[in-house]
Amino acid sequence: MTTREKIMGRIRAALQVPALRPGLHGEVPQIPAGSEVQKWLPPGGESFVDQLKHFRLRAAELTADFQMFDSVDEVKLALAKIANTEQWQRIATHRGELTETVVNELGLPVLTTTVGYDVSELEACGAGITECDALIAQTGSLIVTSRDAGGRALSVLPPHHVVLARRGQIVRDLSAGFALVQKKYAPKYPSMISVVTGPSRTGDIERILVLGAHGPKKLTILCY
Amino acid sequence: MDRKFRTGQPTHSLTMGSFSQTFKAGAGRVATNLRHRRLIQTALGKYEVARDKNRSAFQDWQAARQSAAITKWDAINHLDTYLEKFVAQLEERGAKVHWADTGAQALEIILGIIEQKNARSIIKSKAMTAEEIHLNEALEKAGLEVVESDLGEFIVQLRHEPPYHIVFPAMHLTRGEISELFQRELGSAPTDSPEELTMIARRALRKKYLTADVGITGANFAIAETGMVSITENEGNARLTAAVPKTMITLLGIEKVLPKLSDLALFLPMLATAGAGQALTCYNTLYGGPKQPGECDGPEEWHIVLLDNHRTELLADAEQRDALHCIRCGACLNVCPIFRNVGGHTYGTTYSGPIGSVITPHLRGLQDWKHLSNASSLCGACTETCPVKIDLHHHLLQNRRNAAVQKPSHGERFAYQIFAFAVNRPWIYGLGKKLGRLLQPLHGLVKGSAIDPAYAWTRTRELPPLAPKSFKDLWKARK
Numbered sequence: 243m244t245t246r247e248k249i250m251g252r253i254r255a256a257l258q259v260p261a262l263r264p265g266l267h268g269e270v271p272q273i274p275a276g277s278e279v280q281k282w283l284p285p286g287g288e289s290f291v292d293q294l295k296h297f298r299l300r301a302a303e304l305t306a307d308f309q310m311f312d313s314v315d316e317v318k319l320a321l322a323k324i325a326n327t328e329q330w331q332r333i334a335t336h337r338g339e340l341t342e343t344v345v346n347e348l349g350l351p352v353l354t355t356t357v358g359y360d361v362s363e364l365e366a367c368g369a370g371i372t373e374c375d376a377l378i379a380q381t382g383s384l385i386v387t388s389r390d391a392g393g394r395a396l397s398v399l400p401p402h403h404v405v406l407a408r409r410g411q412i413v414r415d416l417s418a419g420f421a422l423v424q425k426k427y428a429p430k431y432p433s434m435i436s437v438v439t440g441p442s443r444t445g446d447i448e449r450i451l452v453l454g455a456h457g458p459k460k461l462t463i464l465c466y
Numbered sequence: 467m468d469r470k471f472r473t474g475q476p477t478h479s480l481t482m483g484s485f486s487q488t489f490k491a492g493a494g495r496v497a498t499n500l501r502h503r504r505l506i507q508t509a510l511g512k513y514e515v516a517r518d519k520n521r522s523a524f525q526d527w528q529a530a531r532q533s534a535a536i537t538k539w540d541a542i543n544h545l546d547t548y549l550e551k552f553v554a555q556l557e558e559r560g561a562k563v564h565w566a567d568t569g570a571q572a573l574e575i576i577l578g579i580i581e582q583k584n585a586r587s588i589i590k591s592k593a594m595t596a597e598e599i600h601l602n603e604a605l606e607k608a609g610l611e612v613v614e615s616d617l618g619e620f621i622v623q624l625r626h627e628p629p630y631h632i633v634f635p636a637m638h639l640t641r642g643e644i645s646e647l648f649q650r651e652l653g654s655a656p657t658d659s660p661e662e663l664t665m666i667a668r669r670a671l672r673k674k675y676l677t678a679d680v681g682i683t684g685a686n687f688a689i690a691e692t693g694m695v696s697i698t699e700n701e702g703n704a705r706l707t708a709a710v711p712k713t714m715i716t717l718l719g720i721e722k723v724l725p726k727l728s729d730l731a732l733f734l735p736m737l738a739t740a741g742a743g744q745a746l747t748c749y750n751t752l753y754g755g756p757k758q759p760g761e762c763d764g765p766e767e768w769h770i771v772l773l774d775n776h777r778t779e780l781l782a783d784a785e786q787r788d789a790l791h792c793i794r795c796g797a798c799l800n801v802c803p804i805f806r807n808v809g810g811h812t813y814g815t816t817y818s819g820p821i822g823s824v825i826t827p828h829l830r831g832l833q834d835w836k837h838l839s840n841a842s843s844l845c846g847a848c849t850e851t852c853p854v855k856i857d858l859h860h861h862l863l864q865n866r867r868n869a870a871v872q873k874p875s876h877g878e879r880f881a882y883q884i885f886a887f888a889v890n891r892p893w894i895y896g897l898g899k900k901l902g903r904l905l906q907p908l909h910g911l912v913k914g915s916a917i918d919p920a921y922a923w924t925r926t927r928e929l930p931p932l933a934p935k936s937f938k939d940l941w942k943a944r945k
Contacts, residue, residue, distance in 0.1 A: 245565040249720065249774050253546045256782035261543060264535035264788060264855045279732045282530040284523040284745065300745070336762075355762045361710055362676055381735070381746045393763040394709035398702045398749075416731035416746075424692075424727060431692060433559070433758045434708070436751040437734070442702040443748050446618035446634065447641050447660040449512045455617055455664055456671065457702020457749070 279417065286380030286415035293379035293412050300382025301463065304440030305453065308382075310409070311466040317406065318344050320464055321371075325350060328402065330368035336392025338373045340406045345371055355392040361399070370400035370458070374407055375435075376422050377465070380415035383439040384463065385423060389432035397438065403458040407465040485814060486837035492812035493841070502638065502809055509637045510800050516743025517797075523745060524735075534736055535855035538791035541690075541723045545781070548690035548723045549772075555693020559755030561768045569599030569775050576601065576682070576715055577608055579769050583713050585610070585679035589671075591697075591704035592616040593684025594632055594794055595717050595773055598816045598829075601682070612682075613674045615703035617667050624651045630810040632817065633741050633796035638809065671703070681707035681765070685718040686793065687733060691726045693754060695770070698737060700748040708753060714765035716753070719773050721781075721790040727752075733793065740853040741795035780828040786861050789824050791854040798848035798858055804841050813838065820848035824861040832869050839865035896938075903932050 243251075287293040294310070301308035311317050325333070325348055334353040335341045345352060353363055364370070372391040374384040384405055386397045397403050413419050416437070423435055442457030453459050496502055521527050541548055553563050566572035580588070588605060590596065590612055602623070605612040614623040618635035622628065624647055629635030636644070641658055648654045654666045683704050687696040695716055697704045708714055724733060730750070738744040757764035780790055799805045799819030810818045815826045815835070823838035839862040848858040870878075888894045906929075912918045914925055923929065935943075 245567055245571070248567065249565055249772075249778060250546055250549070252774070252778035253549070253720075253781060256778055257543060257546065259782070259784040261539070261784040261787040264532070264539050264791075264857075279530070279533055279728075282524060282526040282533065283732065283735060285525060303745075357760075357762050359762055361763070365672070365676065383746060388758070388761050388764060393761060394705070395763050398705040398709065416734060417728055420727050420731055428692070431559075431694070431754045433755045433761060433764055434751060434753055435694075436705065436749055437746070439746045439748050439750075441748070442700070444617045444664055444701050445742070446616070446621070446636050447639075447644055447663055449509045449634070449637070450641075450660045452661045452664040454668070455701035455703070456615065456668060456706055 280415060283415065283417075284380055286378070286413075286418075288414070290409075290412065293414055294409075296379040297377055297382055297412060300380075301440075304382050304461075306382065306440050306461040306463060308463045309465065311464065314340075314343065314466055317464045317466050318347055321345075321404065322348060324404070324462065325369075328368060332367050333369045333371060334364050334367040334392075334396055334400060335371040336373075336396060338390065338392075340373050340408070341371055341392075344406055355396045361395060364395060364399050367400045369402040369404055370396045370398075371404045371406065372397050374405050374411065375426065376419045377407055377412045377463070378414075378416060378419045378437070379412055381437075381439055383416075383419075383437050385419050386436050386438060387423075387427075387432040388434035389427075394434050397436070398442075398457045401454065401458055402460040402462065403438075403441070405461070405463045407463060409465055411465075485834050488814060489812060489837055489841070492814075493808040496809045496812050497807045503807070505638060505640065506806055506809065509634065510806065513743045513800055517739060517800075518743075520739040520743060520745050524739075530732060530736060531853055531855055534732055534853055535788075535791065537724065537729050537732070538793075538854045539788070541725055542721060542781070542787060542790050544725075545720065545723060548725060549720060551690040552688050552693055552723060553772075556755065556770060559693070559758065561755050561770055564769060564771045566771055566773050566775070569773070572599050572717065572771050572773050572775070573601065573604045575769075575771055576717070577604065579713070579715060580605075580608075580610065580680055583679060583767075585713065587674070587678050588612040588680045588682060589674050589678035589707055589711060590614050590619075590682040591684070591699065591707040592619050592635075593682070593717055594629075594816060595684050595719055596682065597628060598775065599717075599773070601717070613671065613678075615671050615674070615701075615707060616699070617664060617701060617703075620667055620671065621647065624648075628811070628816070631796060631799060632794055632819075638811070675706050675710050678711045680713045680715060681711035682715045682717065683707050685716055685722055686737065687724045687730065688718060688722040689727050689730070689752070690723055692752075694727070694752040695754075696724075696730060696734075697751050697753070698734065698747050698749070699751075700742070700744075702749055705749050705751060708751070708765070709763055712765055713767045713769070714756070715769045715771065717771045717773060719775070719777055721777055721792075736853045737793055737795050740797040740851070776829045780825065783828070785864055786824065786828070788854075788856050789821070789828075789858075789861060791856055792821050792825075793854060794821075795853060797851045797853060798856075801847040801851045803843055803845060803847070808841070820858045820862070821856070824856075824858055824865065827865050827869070832865065833873055836865060836869035839863075839869070899932070899936055903934070906932055 287296045332351045376385045441461040444455035564575045621636040630638045685695040686698045738747045756768035805819040827835040846859045
């Protein structure tokens, strides 16, 4: 008998004896549906305007830099301004409609994360510029995946993560975000799906907040 | 900190009751340490403010708790079905799934993978399950270099100490102590800035990432529906551990299962709020396989080690089965008056606080660890704060009962027989009160000394004088 069979056997034997359901001594029988959960969680706003307001507020609390524009040209200008201020020597990005349009005009040397790229080269880049799958109004988060945001390391290894997004990508809450991911990818999921909420942080020394523990010190979201 | 707790010695190698004695001695020492108290109160004070703020952002926290409790109930009470679903999908995407009965077996599997890959250096992100099986000791003993990448874990690893707390491993240290540690171990310049200290660790660990052969992670949730592991963190160290090394190993207990991907919409905010007082932690990442065709990075090989290590025994105890609902947020530790006074290291266990007191007797032996269930005021703060509504304080009572049934104490039984005899006869009780009033003035002569019959109490406390007249006397007089 394999260990797997032994453990599964023990689980099945153990579950022969039922356990009381939690709360009110077993009197609450229903397993709530996902849609009900939204009523109890922090809100994310119903209309686009509300959701944008929520996202802006959460992003500010997280010290993420969220900028909203009217056109992709304004996004290009904003990125050029950041590149200039931070004196980026080299940047990293991935193949994508938005990234290619925006990044190519910066005129900086670019590392594109394709199969076989060198991770120590990525480490030396001033910024990682990616697209995302969704922006979440409820929490000020964004969803990146290994398929549509240039792999696993691009959005976490360089000191500055810049996200390029379209306004239509804002969704109400985490439930909507996960639903979107399932609709888009199932059953062939990317190997990594990450919900990123603000720049990397730690409170491990005296519970004092420090940004940029291992991941990016800065997170900028440029949206149009 | 007593080093013997770190080495995972079987409990019977120590003389009976020694865990209990060590606990008592440690508790006495730490509870009177004012510096410790100040540090813990400050850290947990900040946590409480942040937690309350984020809890109040929920539209209905109590309904969310009930929903989380039922979801976990469903997961644990159909564990076989969900585990099979979880594993089948992971295997389909090319992950290798291993099953381990015991900690020793899990170590054997992990060491086997590392040996087969001919790996020398290992980077690790935080995993309480790895603490449970004493993974770092085993790796070091095999001559491997293993580096903890979570800042708090990195600090306690440099101090050769176990984590102080499930979520805040270095909560018991000041920045000054951490600066001294870094000067000694890393040769850095002295600083009192937490930011500068974090950057020292960041620089030291970046090098390790780029050269590590194997990355080891834990997991917070195992999603049955989609066959994914969810890892919660703030620093980005787990993201890097899962991105850079060519081989990835994930160790998780079999109880981590959640039925659906959408369940995370509830569990991620609850874990962050209860655990760290955040609305959501910085990175909540799902892994569904090793590097997939067309992807540019990620591990070529991903091994998942599913650990039982007495969890199925806890599962078989239907009364306490809900202890397996635990999401390891540490909220019960933070509100526990015992934890706050005796500190995390005094427990001598991987899991401390109320949840540790409940599950350690199941994981490591009831008779050796029953004292933890007595180290409780039964105030119920743990049960009230638990985001998945584990009935913690009743489980402490059940552990006490089970321990007494398994191994009755004749002395205690005799004492209670005398007590019952006396209180069932009002005249004896009344006589006791009169004698007490007569003898109490004499107590002053021996109070606090070794021959004091009430020494255990009066050593650190005052016994108030008995009232000159009892309630019964007053009631009679009024009639």
